[in-house]
Amino acid sequence: MRSDPNPNTEQGYGSQVSNKTNLYISRAGDDRWSCDQAKPCKTISRAVTLASSGDHIHLDGTNTEKDPYACTSANTSHHPGVYINKSLSLIGFGPMPPQIRCSEGTNLTFDGSDNAQQMEVTLSGLLLKESFVYFQDSSAEIDGCEFEGSNKVCSS
Numbered sequence: 001m002r003s004d005p006n007p008n009t010e011q012g013y014g015s016q017v018s019n020k021t022n023l024y025i026s027r028a029g030d031d032r033w034s035c036d037q038a039k040p041c042k043t044i045s046r047a048v049t050l051a052s053s054g055d056h057i058h059l060d061g062t063n064t065e066k067d068p069y070a071c072t073s074a075n076t077s078h079h080p081g082v083y084i085n086k087s088l089s090l091i092g093f094g095p096m097p098p099q100i101r102c103s104e105g106t107n108l109t110f111d112g113s114d115n116a117q118q119m120e121v122t123l124s125g126l127l128l129k130e131s132f133v134y135f136q137d138s139s140a141e142i143d144g145c146e147f148e149g150s151n152k153v154c155s156s
Helices: 044-050
Strands: 009-011 016-019 022-027 055-060 081-084 086-095 100-101 106-113 119-124 126-128 133-137 138-143 146-148 152-155
Touching: 022 106, 044 055, 081 119, 106 119, 106 138, 133 146
Parallel strands: 022 055, 055 086, 081 106, 086 119, 100 126, 106 133, 119 138, 126 146, 133 152
Antiparallel strands: 009 016
């Protein structure tokens, strides 16, 4: 029996099907770093920029009750906030659920309208406070998430 040294590789019948990358962000991270577990990025938008479709972004919940992740991006010309147009998983870990807070005028947007295949989004173990989360042409799986003061979660 052969074991796969990379637990993130899914094996098909005799060939490799896909290779998912795990990216990490932490409030103690730095966006100049590689977003790996040893050198996490600081922002959601940086990890999204580095991610490919199907990747997993792990958000560290440490100290996010005082310094939550924001929905900001360097490129706000067309989409205010964090704009995601590829299949991704945002997964919380750490001593507390990671908090995300989108300030007024910014959103967490998942938009699959330009994708030939169904865009799949997973949100797991997150706390979204006073945040607008928007899904368009996306399949969303939400597991163990809390929405506080986030009365604007919508889909089209």
